[in-house]
Structure formats: structure tokens, C-alpha cells
Amino acid sequence: MILKMSKAALLLVAVAGLSSTASARDLTVVAWGGPVQIAQSTAQFKPFSETTKIPLKEVSWEGGMGILRAKVQSGQADWDVVQVESDELAIGCEENLYEKLDVSRLGGKDIYIPESVSPCGIGSLLYNFVLGYDSARLQTEPTGWVDFFDLKKFPGKRGLRSGPKLTLEIALLGDGVPAKDIYKVLGTEVGVARAFKKLDTIKPMIIWWQTGQKPVELLASNEVAMSGIYNGRITAANKAGKKFKMIWKDSMFTWDSWVILKGSPNKDAAYKLLDFMGNAERQAQQLRLMANGTSNKQAVSLVSKDIAAELPSAPENHSGAFEVNAAFWLDNLDKLNERFTKWAAQ
Amino acid sequence: MSDVLVLRAQHRRSKLGRQFVSVGLVVPLFLFLVLTLGVPIAGTFWRAIDDSDVVHALPRTIDALRIWDGQSLPDESVYRLLAVDLQGARENETLALAARRLNYDIAGFRSLLFATARRLPGVAKESSFKDVMIQLDPAWGDLKHWGAIKNATGPVSLFFLLSAIDMKMNADGTTSMRSKEDSVFLQLFGRTFFISFVVTVICLLLGFPLSYFLTTIPARLAYPMLVLVLVPFWTSLLVRTAAWVVLLQNNGVVNSVLHDLQLTQEPLALIYNRVGVYIAMTHILLPYFVLPLYSVMRNISPVYSRAAASLGATPLRTFLKVYLPQCAPGISAGCLLVFAIAIGFYVTPALVGGADDQMISYYIAFYTNTSANWGLACALSVWLLIATVLLFWTYSRLLNVVPGNIP
Numbered sequence: 240m241i242l243k244m245s246k247a248a249l250l251l252v253a254v255a256g257l258s259s260t261a262s263a264r265d266l267t268v269v270a271w272g273g274p275v276q277i278a279q280s281t282a283q284f285k286p287f288s289e290t291t292k293i294p295l296k297e298v299s300w301e302g303g304m305g306i307l308r309a310k311v312q313s314g315q316a317d318w319d320v321v322q323v324e325s326d327e328l329a330i331g332c333e334e335n336l337y338e339k340l341d342v343s344r345l346g347g348k349d350i351y352i353p354e355s356v357s358p359c360g361i362g363s364l365l366y367n368f369v370l371g372y373d374s375a376r377l378q379t380e381p382t383g384w385v386d387f388f389d390l391k392k393f394p395g396k397r398g399l400r401s402g403p404k405l406t407l408e409i410a411l412l413g414d415g416v417p418a419k420d421i422y423k424v425l426g427t428e429v430g431v432a433r434a435f436k437k438l439d440t441i442k443p444m445i446i447w448w449q450t451g452q453k454p455v456e457l458l459a460s461n462e463v464a465m466s467g468i469y470n471g472r473i474t475a476a477n478k479a480g481k482k483f484k485m486i487w488k489d490s491m492f493t494w495d496s497w498v499i500l501k502g503s504p505n506k507d508a509a510y511k512l513l514d515f516m517g518n519a520e521r522q523a524q525q526l527r528l529m530a531n532g533t534s535n536k537q538a539v540s541l542v543s544k545d546i547a548a549e550l551p552s553a554p555e556n557h558s559g560a561f562e563v564n565a566a567f568w569l570d571n572l573d574k575l576n577e578r579f580t581k582w583a584a585q
Numbered sequence: 586m587s588d589v590l591v592l593r594a595q596h597r598r599s600k601l602g603r604q605f606v607s608v609g610l611v612v613p614l615f616l617f618l619v620l621t622l623g624v625p626i627a628g629t630f631w632r633a634i635d636d637s638d639v640v641h642a643l644p645r646t647i648d649a650l651r652i653w654d655g656q657s658l659p660d661e662s663v664y665r666l667l668a669v670d671l672q673g674a675r676e677n678e679t680l681a682l683a684a685r686r687l688n689y690d691i692a693g694f695r696s697l698l699f700a701t702a703r704r705l706p707g708v709a710k711e712s713s714f715k716d717v718m719i720q721l722d723p724a725w726g727d728l729k730h731w732g733a734i735k736n737a738t739g740p741v742s743l744f745f746l747l748s749a750i751d752m753k754m755n756a757d758g759t760t761s762m763r764s765k766e767d768s769v770f771l772q773l774f775g776r777t778f779f780i781s782f783v784v785t786v787i788c789l790l791l792g793f794p795l796s797y798f799l800t801t802i803p804a805r806l807a808y809p810m811l812v813l814v815l816v817p818f819w820t821s822l823l824v825r826t827a828a829w830v831v832l833l834q835n836n837g838v839v840n841s842v843l844h845d846l847q848l849t850q851e852p853l854a855l856i857y858n859r860v861g862v863y864i865a866m867t868h869i870l871l872p873y874f875v876l877p878l879y880s881v882m883r884n885i886s887p888v889y890s891r892a893a894a895s896l897g898a899t900p901l902r903t904f905l906k907v908y909l910p911q912c913a914p915g916i917s918a919g920c921l922l923v924f925a926i927a928i929g930f931y932v933t934p935a936l937v938g939g940a941d942d943q944m945i946s947y948y949i950a951f952y953t954n955t956s957a958n959w960g961l962a963c964a965l966s967v968w969l970l971i972a973t974v975l976l977f978w979t980y981s982r983l984l985n986v987v988p989g990n991i992p
Contacts, residue, residue, distance in 0.1 A: 303954030305962075330957070333681035401940055446857050447940045462835050566696060573956055574692035577769045580948070583940035584772060 265294045266508040268320045271495075272299030273452055274475045275364070278528035287515045293508050301450070304330055311336045311501050319503040320512055322363050325565040326572070328496045332359035337498040338506065345514045352552075355534035360496030361513060365532030367490040367551045367560055368405050371468035373458050375482040384412040384489055387465055388441055395464025398454045401447035403575040404568055405491060409467060410434035412489050418561040426567065431575070435582050447583075458483060474530035474549050488559035492551055526550060626970070633746055633963035636739035642674040642683035643667065643734070650735045655757050659731060664714040671702040683737075689748070689958060690733040697724055745964035750774075770948075770965065774972065777944040780859075780934075781927035784866045788923050789916070791867065792874035796915075799875075800882045811879070818872040826936045829865045830856060833937070861937040870927060874919040881915025921980065928973060945969055 268284060270276040276299055288295045298318065300306065304327050310316040323331065331337050337359040342348045348356050355362025370387055374380060379392065386393055387409065399406050408421050414437045416424050424430035438445070446463055448454055454466040455476050470490070473483045497516070499509045515521070522533040523541035532539075532552035539552050547553050551560070640647045645666040653659050674680035680702060688695035701721055708717050719726040736744060736754050743760075747753060751768035752760050762768070795814070799807055817825060832838045833856035840852040855861055885908070893903040931946035945965060952962035 304957035305952075305954040305959065308957050330681070330685075333678075333684075335678045335681070445940075449935065460834060460836050570688060570693050570696050573689060573958065576951070576956070577767070579940075580773070580943075581766075581769045584769075584776070585941075 264317060264504060265296045266320070266505040266512065267296040267298055267318050268512065269298045269300050269318050270322045270363075271301070271451070275471060275529055275531065278525060282525035282528055283516045283521060286521065287512055291511060291515070293511065295512070302327065307331055307336055307500070308334065314502065316500050316502065318500055319505045319509045321498055321500060322495050323360065323498055324495055325493050325563065326569055328357060328360045328498065329565055329569060331498065332357070336501055338501055338503065340499070340513075341510075344510050345517050350517065350519075350536060351534045352536055355494055355496070357496065360498045361517070362494045362534035363497045363516075364495040365492060365534075365551050366495070367470045367487065367492045367556070368400075368467055368563075369470050369473070369485040369487060369490040370465060371454065371458060371473050371483055371485045372465045373461070373482065374484045376461060377464060380484065381465060381486065383486060384409055385415065388413040388437060390441060390444060393464055396444045396446050396462060397441055398446050398448055398457045398463040398466025398468070400467055401449050403579040404572065405467060405563070406438070406579070407431070407434040407575065408491060408563075410437040413437055418489050421561070422564045422567050426571075431578065435578070438582070455483075470549075470551060471529050471531045487556040490560045491563045492557070492560045493563045493565075629963045629966050632959055633749075633967045634741045634743065635960065636686070636737060636742040636744055638679075638682040638686040638739075639734065639737035640739045642679040643670040646670050646734065647738050650731070650738070653731070653735060655728070655732060655735065658715075658726060658728065661713055661715045664718055664725075668705050668708070668714050668718070671698065671705060675702045685958075686737055686960075687733055689961070690736065690744070691730060693724075694730070694733065697722055697730075701725075745960035746967065748961060749964035749968050770945075773943075773945050773948060774968070776941075777928055777946075777969075778972075780862065780866070780942070780944060781924050781930075784863060784870060784927050785920050785924045787863060787867045788871050788874040789920060792871055792878060792919065793912075793916070795871075796875050796878040796882050799879050800885075814872055814875055817868065822869060823932060825869060826865055826933050829861065829868070829937055833861055833864065856937050858939045859942050862934045862942045865933050865937045866927060866930060869933065870923045873922045873926060877918040877922065878912065878915040881918075882912060885911045917980070921977065925973060925977075928969065 270279055276297070280297060284295055284297055287293070300321075302324055307321065307323070307327065308331075310318060328337075340357075340359055340361060342351070342356055342361070345351075345361060352362065352365075355365070370381065370384060372381060377393065381387065381393055387397060399409070407425055411421055411424055411430065411434050412418065414433060425434065446457060448457065448466075451469055451472060454463070454468040455472050457463045458466055458468070459476070459481065468485070470485055470487075473485045476483050497513055499506060499513075503509060517535055519535045519537035519541060522535045522538035525533060526538060526542050527546055530546075530549040530551075532550055539547055539550060542550075548555070551557060646663065649663045649666050650659065653663070671680065674683060680698060684695040684698040687698065701718065704721055708714065715725075724730050732755070736742065742754075744754065747760060749770055751763045751771050753763050754760055799810055799814075802810065830837075834840070835852040837856075839855060840849070843849045843853065855864070889907050889911070890903050893907045894900075898906070928944075929946055930944055931950055934942050934944050935947055949962045949965050949969075952958040952965070
């Protein structure tokens, strides 16, 4: 009896082992999840599978250099095309975690906005970190980051992203530093102290959030009067019936990029996917579903005027914004994060 | 006499046979534990001391710095070797890891290395590399930077383990505490242990009456009530924590009820602060306290308490001198369990706590995922493990000193 059972068990294990090695992996694309990924899926991923008949697996993630490093270095990466932030793009390219991108296979670099093309990645999303508020709840409307720190004129709590990145820039902007000098000032010890001192003025009223949807919930439940928030979330919330508004001046923009993980077994299919996603009309379709900019130069001109007005790439929105300095944060994130932790504990 | 010897030999053989079988039955579990627990922990310990990034990228410089005394700047030959190394590292793509490693020591080192490596090809071979590099960036004339390279010699070093407890290695090889502005981890460890201690005490104060109550009700009621204690235990931790957000937020259930009952004017701040962390963590850890305590209390015979009462003891004295000591093993088991689990908490304080309520696991996660500084993440884990083991050891020593006698 025992002998029969163990024979059956051995057979089962052998079959399971064989079957797992026999199946090859589908092309896997990884994005940020939430309404943004839903828009990308509707406009890009699903049409790609339907048109090219290549099976596409969709996954979500929250970012984190360590995860990509672990996957590539173990040799067992189960992801192919990944959406990364600007600092993850720079680090991963230096550490040789991504394939070097041949833009000629994606239509040539002339069809893309210049800042979206890099040696290891092609731009996927352009978005801004803005000051957001619920216009239905605030009688007087704020005009900029200086008002963010004015608790008398605008009573109520404030929402900010947990961590020094974006927060310290906002503190200096609230203290009157012009956008073009932000990183110069932040690079000095005096500048960092100034930023923390400004944050001290509203410290007990700050609610720190970590995920992109949280500030929407905080504004909707009136937990905060104003919050730093991603522009796409405001547009999505307004589509759902809210009356949120945002301030484009002195907002911080950044490019997320698509990369192909090094050693991907689906490299050709990955290039086909990136080429497919670079098409202007399909990017225009994506723009109609969510308010993040895309990489193809022509895409904005294909959408209607009122949709274009919500986009970070629209001239009136882009002119007042400045880019988050990825190189600065690569050098200083760890150090400033420790400073931030200490400051938060006081 | 020979019969006895034969019997003894037979007995020994059968005993060995039984021992062999029982050991053999345990071997699969042992292997499983080694693979799933032993190997990863050993890997963590290894990564906390592994420091070979710089020696792979800049081998000649490291070699030359071995004889450097650290008192004055290195000579021209070392600068030349560094230039050669930087070129080579850029070509075989090992520069990035070395740049990150040195950036952990001195912020800004990363861009210093990359900028220097980019500009070096244009330098003529006859010029003084020392002067050229100091011209490119005055940091190359700073002893501190050369000291950082020397400290990163590896292949193993104490750099991460020291950083994790706010210490550093000086250029001359001695260790010292970091300056107050750069120290943050000891404070974080302190905060973690404090929060865990408070949660343990709250669980004790709430769990003890609950367990006692469960022992006093008839059995047919006790089992359903036990299930009530266990049902939250079986629900996903994330779901429970998210539910607390809904309950405790400004317009949440608790505040709305208090407002409607006219008990408060302003909403109470029950979440995104320490209060929310205590509430949510206690809710999650209470079953871990109740279950071991209940199992001990159930086996306490009521005979002893009745005997004490019949000898004239007041209820309070009976409780303190007779009942409580018998519960002691359950209480200590429950407290240890709650404390050990609380120390490792990450998700709950991250969702319901403020910026100054984050426990050490949050920072271990930060260094693992976001910052990809695995050396520091592993070093923090190692210290947490050592601290926990020491605590348990001290506690068990204390228990052995008082072997449960009723004085």
C-alpha cells in the first residue's frame, strides 16, 4: 500500500517537474496598477494582443530598485517590459539591469519627444506632482505652494508624500525659492535646514501618504484641505464626479519609462510591444483615457482641446513646471531620507 | 553472566534501531528548516558583511591604498592607478556598484566617480593626475574621500554593521559613534522596542480578563466565544488594518458616533498617529496572547483557590498568591509571543501610523526595495535578530532564577 502510494507520488512529482520546464513564458508587461494601468491596458495592451495575437500578461508593481535587481541577478526574471521611474531608469541602466534600447526599431528617435528617449528606456508617462484641493470645500482657492503653508488663510491638514523627495522641494518653494534654484539650494546644508524649518511650521498638520491613490481618498473624505498629488489622479477623480482642482505652476514633472529587463527571453516580442505603443493614434487614445503625457510628438495634436488642457504636455501647463532632478536624488536620497526620519521623530 | 551481556547487547541494538528511526523521521523537517530558515538567515548575515563592490571595480587603487597611512594625501602613482581603474570599471560596467557603495559613506561620491571617469580620457598622459583630478573636483584633495575608499577594501567589512548602529570606521581604523545629525538607527530600534512593549502591556491588560472569562463560562458557550476570538485572527492582516482606517479616520465610524452622541465637538485624532498604531496592533496581536494563556488557565485546577479561601485568604490574596503564579507560564508565553511578533511589524504602522511611528522593519523594507542598499538592510536585520535573541535569553535566565515557587 505504502509502496503504491510512494510510486504514485513520485510519478506526480516527475510530471509536475516536466510540465513546468516545458512551458515558455508569455510576454509580461508591468505597470503601476490602478486607473492608470487600466487606461494603458484599454488603449495599448489589449489592442496589442488582439492585433498581433501575441499573448500578453499584465502585472502591477509599486516600484523599488531592489526588486528589479533581485529579479535580474537571480537569472529567474519573470518580467519583460517594466515601467520605471526616472531614478530607477538611471540606476538600472548603470548597473546593467536593462537591455540597451535600439530606438530605430521603435520608429526612430525623431518621432519622440527628445527628453523621453534614453539609452535604456523610452518614455511611457509624463506626469506632474501638483498642489491639489477640493474646490467644493475651500471658499478661497490657493494660488501656489506659499498658500500650502498658510494655515490661517487655509485652515485644515495637509497631505504630503512620505519621504524627502518632492517634500523638500515643496518646502523651499513654499519659502519663496524660485523653481530654477531649487536644487542648487537643496544641495547645500543651509538649504536643507531651511526646508526642514519651513516644514516645521505645519508639521503637526501634515498627513503622510505612500500610495498614489491615498491623497484622493484624503481629499474626498475631507481629511486634508490641500495635498501634494499626481495630476492624473485629479483628472480621474473629477471624471468620477469630484470637483478637485490643481495648480500647474511650480509643479514638478518627471518621465516614467519602459525598459526591457536584461536577459529577457521575449526580447523580440518586447520590441514589438514598444513599437506598437509608440504609435501616435494609439497614444492619443491613451490620452483620452488618462491625463498623463506620452512620448510621441504627434499624440497631443490628435486629441480635442479640452482633453489637451488637462495634459502635462500642454504648453500652458508645462511652461510653469520644472523637472525633478533625478541625478540629485540618486546622490542624496539615502542621506536625506535619514535626515527626514530624524526630523519626523522629533 | 553471558546471558546478561547478550541481553545488554540486544537491548543496545534495539535502542539504537529505534533512535535511528526517530532521527530519520525528523530529518526531512530538519532539512526543510535548514533550507527555508537557516540558508536565508545565513545569506542575510553574509550580505551584511559582504563589501566587495569597490575591490572589484578599483582593484589597483585598493591594492595601492593598503600601504597608505591615512595621514596625508596619497602620491601621484595612486592617482594614476585610480584613473586606470576608473576607465576599466566604466568599460566593464562595474563602476555603478562601486559608486553606490562609496555613496553610502559620503553622499555625492556617486556623481563624483562618474563625472571623473567621464572627463579622464581627455587628460594627457604626462600631466600630473593628482593636480588634474583635484582641479576637476576638490573632493580628491580631501583625506575623507580617500579614507572612504580605503575603508571599502573588503572583501568583507564591518561598514554596514557599524552604520546600522550609528557608528563609523575612521581613516586610521578605529571606530567611533557618528555625529548626532547622522545618527538615526539607535533611535529607531528604541522606538520599535518601546511600541512593542506598550502593545504587549495593553494585550496583557485586555487579554488576561478575557482569558479568565473564557474559563469561567460553561463549555458549550466557551467554544463559540473562542471562535469569536479566532475569527479576526483568520482574516487577512491587510484587510483588518484597512478596516481600522475606515473606523478611525476623521469622518469615520467612531468619530461620527461620538459626534452624533454630542460627546465631542472636534473629531478625535485616532489615526495617522501613535494611538492608531497601538489600537490596530493590539487588535491584531490579542489572539496571540489569549490562546496560550487560555490553554494554561483551563488546566489550572480550582481546588487550590478553594483551599486558599478555606484557610482564610481574602480573594485578592488568593488571586495574587495562588492563581497568578499558576498562570505565569501562560502569561510569559503570551507576552514573549506578542513582543516577538510586534517587533517585526511593518504593514500596520505604515498604514495607520504617522511619519514618526514607523518601526524598524519599514526601514529595512526601504533599504531593500527602494534604496536597494541590501548591505544596510541585512545589517539592520542582523542587529534586530541579535537584540531579540538577547532579550529572550535574558528573559529565560530570569525565569530560571525564580522556578515558580509559591512563597
